[in-house]
Amino acid sequence: MESVLGRYRNLIILVGVLFLQVLGLATQVKRGGSDPENTRLIRVWAVGAITPFERALVWAQNGTGNLWHNYFYLRGVRAENRQLKDQIEQMRLEQVRLSEDAAQARRLQSLVAFKEQFISRTVAAQVIGSSGSDLSRTVYIDKGENAGIKRDMAVMTADGIVGKVLVAYPSVSQVLLISDQSSGVGALLEKTRLQGVLRGTANGEVVLERVMSDEQVPVGETVLTSGGDQIFPKGLPVGTVTKVGNGKDLFLNIKVKPAANLSKLEEVLVLVEKQERQATAEENVRVRAADILAQRLPSVPDKPADVNPAAGAATVGSTTPAVAKTAAKPTGAAISATPAPKYPSGTSNVSGASGTGPAGKPTANSAASSSPAKKSVTAPAGTVPTSKPDATQTAPTSEPPKSTDPTPPSAPDNPNSQPPAAESSPQ
Amino acid sequence: MPITYTSGEQVEVYRFSIPVTIGIPLLALFVQAFLPLRFPRFAVYFDLPLLVTIFFAMARRNPIAGLFTGAVIGLAQDMLGHNPIGLNGIAKTIVGYGASSLGVKLDVENAGARFLVTLGFYLIHSAVYFTVARGMVNMTQTWSWLHGMLAGLANAVLGVVLFFLLDKFKQRT
Numbered sequence: 001m002e003s004v005l006g007r008y009r010n011l012i013i014l015v016g017v018l019f020l021q022v023l024g025l026a027t028q029v030k031r032g033g034s035d036p037e038n039t040r041l042i043r044v045w046a047v048g049a050i051t052p053f054e055r056a057l058v059w060a061q062n063g064t065g066n067l068w069h070n071y072f073y074l075r076g077v078r079a080e081n082r083q084l085k086d087q088i089e090q091m092r093l094e095q096v097r098l099s100e101d102a103a104q105a106r107r108l109q110s111l112v113a114f115k116e117q118f119i120s121r122t123v124a125a126q127v128i129g130s131s132g133s134d135l136s137r138t139v140y141i142d143k144g145e146n147a148g149i150k151r152d153m154a155v156m157t158a159d160g161i162v163g164k165v166l167v168a169y170p171s172v173s174q175v176l177l178i179s180d181q182s183s184g185v186g187a188l189l190e191k192t193r194l195q196g197v198l199r200g201t202a203n204g205e206v207v208l209e210r211v212m213s214d215e216q217v218p219v220g221e222t223v224l225t226s227g228g229d230q231i232f233p234k235g236l237p238v239g240t241v242t243k244v245g246n247g248k249d250l251f252l253n254i255k256v257k258p259a260a261n262l263s264k265l266e267e268v269l270v271l272v273e274k275q276e277r278q279a280t281a282e283e284n285v286r287v288r289a290a291d292i293l294a295q296r297l298p299s300v301p302d303k304p305a306d307v308n309p310a311a312g313a314a315t316v317g318s319t320t321p322a323v324a325k326t327a328a329k330p331t332g333a334a335i336s337a338t339p340a341p342k343y344p345s346g347t348s349n350v351s352g353a354s355g356t357g358p359a360g361k362p363t364a365n366s367a368a369s370s371s372p373a374k375k376s377v378t379a380p381a382g383t384v385p386t387s388k389p390d391a392t393q394t395a396p397t398s399e400p401p402k403s404t405d406p407t408p409p410s411a412p413d414n415p416n417s418q419p420p421a422a423e424s425s426p427q
Numbered sequence: 428m429p430i431t432y433t434s435g436e437q438v439e440v441y442r443f444s445i446p447v448t449i450g451i452p453l454l455a456l457f458v459q460a461f462l463p464l465r466f467p468r469f470a471v472y473f474d475l476p477l478l479v480t481i482f483f484a485m486a487r488r489n490p491i492a493g494l495f496t497g498a499v500i501g502l503a504q505d506m507l508g509h510n511p512i513g514l515n516g517i518a519k520t521i522v523g524y525g526a527s528s529l530g531v532k533l534d535v536e537n538a539g540a541r542f543l544v545t546l547g548f549y550l551i552h553s554a555v556y557f558t559v560a561r562g563m564v565n566m567t568q569t570w571s572w573l574h575g576m577l578a579g580l581a582n583a584v585l586g587v588v589l590f591f592l593l594d595k596f597k598q599r600t
Contacts (some may be wrong), residue, residue: 046506136508
């Protein structure tokens with residue numbers, strides 16, 4: 001007996017070690033599949049041994065890169081800065097247009113008591129490591145429980161969603177990418193509004209499942225989060241459809257290219273707080289395209305101080321009676337003291353707000369029409385144009401212009417201004 | 428002949444210092460976890476912890492040491508992922524045992540032998556992992572001979588280079 005044990009000692013030990021591991025594996029599977037929380041205590045050791053080195057290396061790498069990019073390699077920064085400023089201008093105008101749409105959507109949502117989710121707080125984190133296996137598509141980020149990160153929080157980049165927090169350790173967190181085959185995200189197609197479940201495959205692709213095969217899904221359509229998984233708020237970009245084919249049963253096999261580059265993640269945002277609140281309609285629109293344009297355009301030269309206010313008011317009243325009627329309400333003769341807009345609001349606002357004209361560019365028509373008015377209206381220096389005669393143009397309500405604006409509407413210098421009745425009509 | 432049959436007395440048995448025994452597997456795990464951030468395809472084709480397991484097992488030529496080396500490295504690798512712990516552990520235990528048993532009987536010091544041994548053990552490792560993952564954990568796995576062979580060849584080439592570097596840390600008993 002002893003000789004048998006001695007002879008097969010190695011084999012017996014091998015079987016024993018394998019048996020123990022199989023037993024451990026079976027226990028994990030019985031407890032809850034591949035939930036890493038069940039084996040958190042053991043995983044902490046490995047994570048604690050590896051991640052400090054990864055963190056240090058990423059820190060050193062970033063430090064070197066920053067030194068180079070911030071101090072030595074500044075070629076083209078000036079041009080890039082100018083380009084970015086132009087881009088900001090364009091985006092501000094676009095923002096105004098979108099805020100109009102959003103305000104309209106909120107009004108409609110408030111009518112049906114719709115509850116919407118807002119991203120109220122995010123934590124930026126650096127990706128410091130991965131699982132090192134293509135069978136476990138996870139990454140580690142350098143923020144954990146100490147930064148308020150918890151399990152099942154959404155992780156995203158500016159481009160789109162990345163995944164969710166799988167395990168939060170004190171100083172690091174493990175993030176399950178949407179390309180992992182055990183992940184699942186509620187998603188919908190932007191135009192067709194078809195809903196499905198986004199899953200990863202064994203080879204790292206992302207597919208949209210549970211879309212019936214009799215539906216038409218065009219290639220190139222954008223995929224957004226549907227909010228159905230209670231992790232990602234609705235409307236975040238997920239990716240675009242790259243291929244549509246027949247899948248199993250009655251469903252389509254839709255391949256999706258993630259919007260975020262999952263293979264080269266550097267910085268991510270963890271959604272640590274989201275609010276759910278009743279949709280409410282905003283009463284007033286704060287900034288309009290015309291206001292932004294007006295601030296940017298050259299102002300009218302200052303007039304001498306001895307101008308007769310009454311004459312100014314009369315001039316305004318004579319050129320644009322309809323607007324003068326609304327403007328005269330709050331301050332009467334004070335209209336003359338109200339600054340003339342640097343840019344006629346009528347044409348430019350329509351162009352900027354509705355997006356039909358060239359964004360941010362004054363039209364020839366509006367520029368021409370502003371000339372005579374500038375001559376007739378008195379304009380004190382150093383004041384900001386606040387005219388909002390067409391504030392209701394983009395709002396599809398028939399309410400009269402609200403008096404929420406602290407400053408009274410100024411006298412428009414555009415002789416081609418529309419009467420209030422036309423302005424307040426829904427578009 | 429790349430692989431020569433050698434008696435137990437003829438083959439040399441090596442040992443490693445404690446820092447090397449701990450540091451090299453840790454370094455392999457670290458590189459395996461870090462490089463995919465910069466080179467996304469690295470994790471698809473290369474398995475550095477497996478190469479380190481094979482190297483230590485073949486150099487020590489002790490099946491028990493080999494299987495424990497494989498088990499520890501494999502389990503540590505599992506801990507970094509999110510799949511159940513034990514998948515790599517079981518696969519690398521078998522590889523460690525096999526590599527050290529082979530090291531006892533064959534002289535695997537030259538490049539050709541190392542290439543073939545690494546290729547073979549990579550395929551064994553993949554097969555064991557695939558079987559356990561599908562059979563026990565019910566993971567959706569697809570077996571691809573093409574991918575297996577390509578990854579095996581890539582690991583074998585890297586293994587030959589890596590083993591020559593790691594030879595520097597060997598200490599004769």
